[in-house]
Amino acid sequence: MKSLVYIDHFKGEVQPASWEALGLAKSLGTAIAVVFGKDAEAVAKTALEYGADEVLLADDPALEDYRGETYASTLSALASSSTPDLILFPTTTRTRELAGMSAVDLNSGVLVDITGLESEGDPSTALRVIATRPIYEGKVLEKTVCNAKPQFVTIRARNFPKAAYEAGRAGTITKVEAKTDALTKVEGYSATEAAVNLGDASVIVSGGRGVSNNPSLTPPNGMDEKQAELWRAQQGFALVTDLAKLLGGAVGASRAAVDAGYITYAHQVGQTGKVVTPDLYIACGISGAIQHLVGMRNAKLIVAINKDGDAPVFKQARYGVVGDLFQILPALTEAMRKKLGK
Amino acid sequence: MKIIACIKQVPDSEAKVKAEGGQVTWGDAPLVINPFDEYAVEGALQQKEALGGTVTALCIGPESAKEALKHALAMGADEAILVSDPALANLDSVGAARILAVAIKKIGDADMVIFGRQTLDDGSGVTGAQTARVLGWPLLSLAASIKVQDGSVTVDRVIEEGRQTVSGKLPAILSVVQSIGEPRYPSFMGIRKASKATIPVWSLADLSENAPASVVARTELMNPPSEEVVCEIISGETPEAIAETLADKILAEKVL
Numbered sequence: 001m002k003s004l005v006y007i008d009h010f011k012g013e014v015q016p017a018s019w020e021a022l023g024l025a026k027s028l029g030t031a032i033a034v035v036f037g038k039d040a041e042a043v044a045k046t047a048l049e050y051g052a053d054e055v056l057l058a059d060d061p062a063l064e065d066y067r068g069e070t071y072a073s074t075l076s077a078l079a080s081s082s083t084p085d086l087i088l089f090p091t092t093t094r095t096r097e098l099a100g101m102s103a104v105d106l107n108s109g110v111l112v113d114i115t116g117l118e119s120e121g122d123p124s125t126a127l128r129v130i131a132t133r134p135i136y137e138g139k140v141l142e143k144t145v146c147n148a149k150p151q152f153v154t155i156r157a158r159n160f161p162k163a164a165y166e167a168g169r170a171g172t173i174t175k176v177e178a179k180t181d182a183l184t185k186v187e188g189y190s191a192t193e194a195a196v197n198l199g200d201a202s203v204i205v206s207g208g209r210g211v212s213n214n215p216s217l218t219p220p221n222g223m224d225e226k227q228a229e230l231w232r233a234q235q236g237f238a239l240v241t242d243l244a245k246l247l248g249g250a251v252g253a254s255r256a257a258v259d260a261g262y263i264t265y266a267h268q269v270g271q272t273g274k275v276v277t278p279d280l281y282i283a284c285g286i287s288g289a290i291q292h293l294v295g296m297r298n299a300k301l302i303v304a305i306n307k308d309g310d311a312p313v314f315k316q317a318r319y320g321v322v323g324d325l326f327q328i329l330p331a332l333t334e335a336m337r338k339k340l341g342k
Numbered sequence: 343m344k345i346i347a348c349i350k351q352v353p354d355s356e357a358k359v360k361a362e363g364g365q366v367t368w369g370d371a372p373l374v375i376n377p378f379d380e381y382a383v384e385g386a387l388q389q390k391e392a393l394g395g396t397v398t399a400l401c402i403g404p405e406s407a408k409e410a411l412k413h414a415l416a417m418g419a420d421e422a423i424l425v426s427d428p429a430l431a432n433l434d435s436v437g438a439a440r441i442l443a444v445a446i447k448k449i450g451d452a453d454m455v456i457f458g459r460q461t462l463d464d465g466s467g468v469t470g471a472q473t474a475r476v477l478g479w480p481l482l483s484l485a486a487s488i489k490v491q492d493g494s495v496t497v498d499r500v501i502e503e504g505r506q507t508v509s510g511k512l513p514a515i516l517s518v519v520q521s522i523g524e525p526r527y528p529s530f531m532g533i534r535k536a537s538k539a540t541i542p543v544w545s546l547a548d549l550s551e552n553a554p555a556s557v558v559a560r561t562e563l564m565n566p567p568s569e570e571v572v573c574e575i576i577s578g579e580t581p582e583a584i585a586e587t588l589a590d591k592i593l594a595e596k597v598l
Contacts, residue, residue: 010503067508068471068481093484093501100435100468101475109434109558112466130561136463139359140366143562183480184510187496191504203598247598265520266500279597291355301597303588304573319591320573321584331585339589340598 001029001119001126003086004079004150005052008095009035009043010066016162016200017090019050021155023163025088026051028119028129031163034078034087036071038064041173048171050163055171056082060178065186066094072101073179079106084150085127091154091199099152110152111144115159120145129153138275138294157199158277196250196266203249203280204299206269208292209256210285210306211236214326233262239329240284246333246342252276252296254286270295284325288313305329343395343490346446346455347386347419348470349379351403351410352462361563366463375410378458380525383414385488385518386456387526393490396420398449402430402441408541415536416528422539423449427546429553435464437554439472444549446477454495457517459484470517480510486521 003025008015025031033052035044037059044055058074075098079087087102089095091113103110116132128145131153135142146152198204212233219228237251244251253267269276270292281299286292288304288311296302297316304317305325314320321328353359357371375383386397399414399422401407411422425445433441446452460467474481485497486505496509500519528536546553576591578584592598 010501013503015502068474068483072475096467097471097481097483100466100472101481104436104439104472104475107436107557109436109556110466110468111558112468134566135465136353136359136366137355137465138566140361141564141566142560143564144558144560146558148557183478184482184508187507187509189504189506197502280592280595301592301595302571303592309575314573314575316571317573318571318595319588320575321588322575322577323581323584327581328584328588331581332588335582335585335589336592339593 001085002032003028003030003088004032004034004056004082004084006034006075006087006089006095006098007043007047008090008092009037009040012037012040012043014043014046015090015092017155017157019162020157020160021088021090022047022050022052024117024155024160025086026163028086028123032056032082032084034075036063036074036178044173048173049167049169050165051169052171055173056176057173058176058178060180062180062182063178067182067184067186068097068101069181069183070179071098072105073181074177075102076105077179078176079150086129087150087152089152089154091156095154099154103152106150108148108150108152109146110154111146112154113156114153115156117153117155117160134275137291156275156277198250198252198267198269198274198276201250201276201278203244203247204252204269204276204278204296205240205244205247205249205282205284206252206254206286206296207237207240207257207262207284208254208286209260210325211240211257212260212262213285216326230261233257233260236285236326237263239326239333243282243329243333243336246337246340247280249278249280254292255289283313283317284329286313287311288316343389343393343453344398344451345386345389345395346398346400346449346452347379347382347414348442348455348457348473349382349399349401349410349414350376350461351401351407352376355462361565364563366563373406373409375413376458376461378460378462380417380458381518381520381522382456382458383417383419384525385485385516385522386454387418388523389454389488389490395453398423400442400445400449401425402433402438405543411541412536412539413528415539416532417526418532422541424541424543425549426543427553429546432556432559433554434556434558435466435468436472437556438469439476440554441549441551442469442473443476444551445544446473448544448549453512454490455513455515457515459517459519470515474515477515480514482508482510482514483517485516485518488516488518488522
């Protein structure tokens with residue numbers, strides 16, 4: 001099977017799941033990496049180091065910023081001339097659109113955010129893939145196929161092994177034409193809403209409503225009840241953040257915590273937020289609404305800290321502590337710090 | 343300003359959704375407007391309030407989906423249209439985009455079409471972008487705020503790496519995220535108006551369209567493997583002792 005693999009990057013920073021898509025393509029046959037951007041040669045070279053058989057590079061000032069229309073036109077032209085069986089993407093905000101739009105151009109279809117993939121029949125001769133994807137927020141799984149070529153497939157981060165990396169590995173980088181028919185203009189960018197990438201995180205420490213329940217804290221004078229609650233929540237999330245930082249992980253949150261205004265939506269795990277599959281998930285002060293559990297239950301190891309021993313979160317957790325997170329969490333951070341020699 | 347909000351009807355998020363006999367079932371849980379699409383309606387109503395004009399709610403679905411459209415009407419949409427045809431039962435996202443594009447043209451003179459970021463059922467989150475592609479209109483997706491001026495629309499959009507400001511000429515396709523603002527509750531007057539509303543139903547014949555050939559097909563439906571997790575509760579004399587034991591347990595699992 002011949003695959004194009006779209007390497008998704010933002011200003012040269014590659015979304016790590018791109019290398020998982022490349023690894024998957026290599027396991028299926030020929031894997032040709034596709035890189036778009038301005039001055040994106042470094043990304044193309046990295047794709048070769050991750051084992052791409054070849055890289056197709058559209059390097060053009062018009063492609064400096066991702067825009068659905070220019071990127072889709074460039075990809076569709078490329079796919080028409082190179083006739084792949086499959087085009088693989090890591091699932092990101094950009095690739096959902098890009099894959100979807102290019103599928104319109106080429107009268108094909110798109111299988112989005114898949115977690116499993118098999119080739120139909122003998123892998124050496126197969127031309128069609130069968131994808132597994134969670135639907136209804138992960139409550140049900142479907143197997144699904146695309147009965148047209150190329151098959152557009154975006155993969156969920158951390159569900160497929162990364163391609164092997166070999167520093168200095170060289171290969172062919174072929175320049176291809178960029179399509180520059182833009183309908184939109186990128187006016188600006190700010191990283192203010194601290195970038196949270198839960199999908200790629202190997203460790204997530206999450207806080208729920210419980211993080212604002214520390215009775216031993218006295219809020220500064222002059223705060224009304226809601227301000228005091230938010231202030232308490234900030235102190236609680238500081239403890240969550242300490243442990244996340246120590247473990248090189250990301251900070252997650254339950255919907256209840258997000259709805260209460262404790263933390264931004266970008267941190268939300270579950271249902272209307274994000275489905276995550278980290279190696280370690282530590283839930284602090286989260287009782288475990290079904291939506292949250294669906295969002296995190298595929299983590300390799302789940303630890304729950306909650307004062308209510310009957311909280312549903314313990315039904316998904318491998319280890320649990322029934323206790324006061326404001327005491328347990330700092331102690332755990334300290335114990336981990338010592339044991340990890342940090 | 344003529345604004346269209348595209349919505350879908352889905353099982354309530356609290357529903358116990360299961361695979362049963364090759365079908366997705368949700369017991370007697372109610373069908374509701376897709377929660378993300380409530381934000382689309384909210385965004386559309388905000389723009390109507392700021393600029394004047396009308397909001398039309400548009401939905402592809404079975405007859406029962408009129409209830410979702412009534413919710414949009416009760417929130418304040420001026421009219422609602424249901425596209426419904428037995429031949430649209432297994433529509434894939436490209437097919438849905440092609441049908442929506444035809445319906446948007448039939449409604450006519452739209453300045454903005456607003457989608458939610460994704461649906462709770464399929465969750466692909468691609469239909470808005472695909473509709474923009476079919477129509478050849480600018481796509482301004484994942485908007486946290488919308489500003490219209492001099493025939494152009496500018497949005498602040500939320501992406502993995504932060505916020506990006508993007509503009510394009512009207513007519514345009516937008517999608518919105520939760521930051522656009524909490525969807526308003528239907529007012530008493532709104533509910534009364536919605537209950538009396540007649541919602542036009544357009545068939546494929548009304549759109550002068552054939553059913554699009556859906557190339558994406560489901561071959562199997564499964565329930566996720568239910569892993570019986572036995573939780574080991576860590577206890578100890580002091581928080582420090584508990585933390586010590588828990589840290590050892592975590593490290594022994596070799597996940598770090």
